[in-house]
Amino acid sequence: MMQRYPDIEIYLAEAPIEALNAWLGETLDAPPLEAVGKYKWRATGRIAGKTIPILLMERAADGFASLWLDSGATPWPRDVDCAREAARQLGCEVRCSLGGWQPGDNPDRFWRVLPNGEEDAIDWPDSGR
Numbered sequence: 659m660m661q662r663y664p665d666i667e668i669y670l671a672e673a674p675i676e677a678l679n680a681w682l683g684e685t686l687d688a689p690p691l692e693a694v695g696k697y698k699w700r701a702t703g704r705i706a707g708k709t710i711p712i713l714l715m716e717r718a719a720d721g722f723a724s725l726w727l728d729s730g731a732t733p734w735p736r737d738v739d740c741a742r743e744a745a746r747q748l749g750c751e752v753r754c755s756l757g758g759w760q761p762g763d764n765p766d767r768f769w770r771v772l773p774n775g776e777e778d779a780i781d782w783p784d785s786g787r
Contacts, residue, residue, distance in 0.1 A: 662735045668724075668741045753780075
């Protein structure tokens with residue numbers, strides 16, 4: 659059985675708030691993201707009676723925004739599952755961790771998902787765009 663992650667974090671090359679709000683509203687029954695500081699947005703989604711705290715940090719790394727879903731109750735078991743749907747729905751490059759991180763793993767290895775369905779492992783920040 660596939661391991662379900664306790665939370666989901668993906669990195670978006672573009673984070674158009676309107677498109678994100680539509681996608682998060684549709685998939686997580688979330689209200690529109692609210693600005694809670696410079697480059698910081700929050701909302702709370704709901705699935706099957708469970709709340710899903712959502713945090714978007716614009717400009718988190720190398721021009722990417724971080725989208726963090728602080729719950730194991732999301733529709734996606736792993737970061738990569740969410741990244742694939744986000745790339746498709748938002749039409750932008752999405753990056754995420756390769757898997758559950760373990761001590762000794764290379765912290766700069768990430769999985770890159772493109773909107774056309776291409777995927778590969780990259781070194782980030784060295785990979786360039």
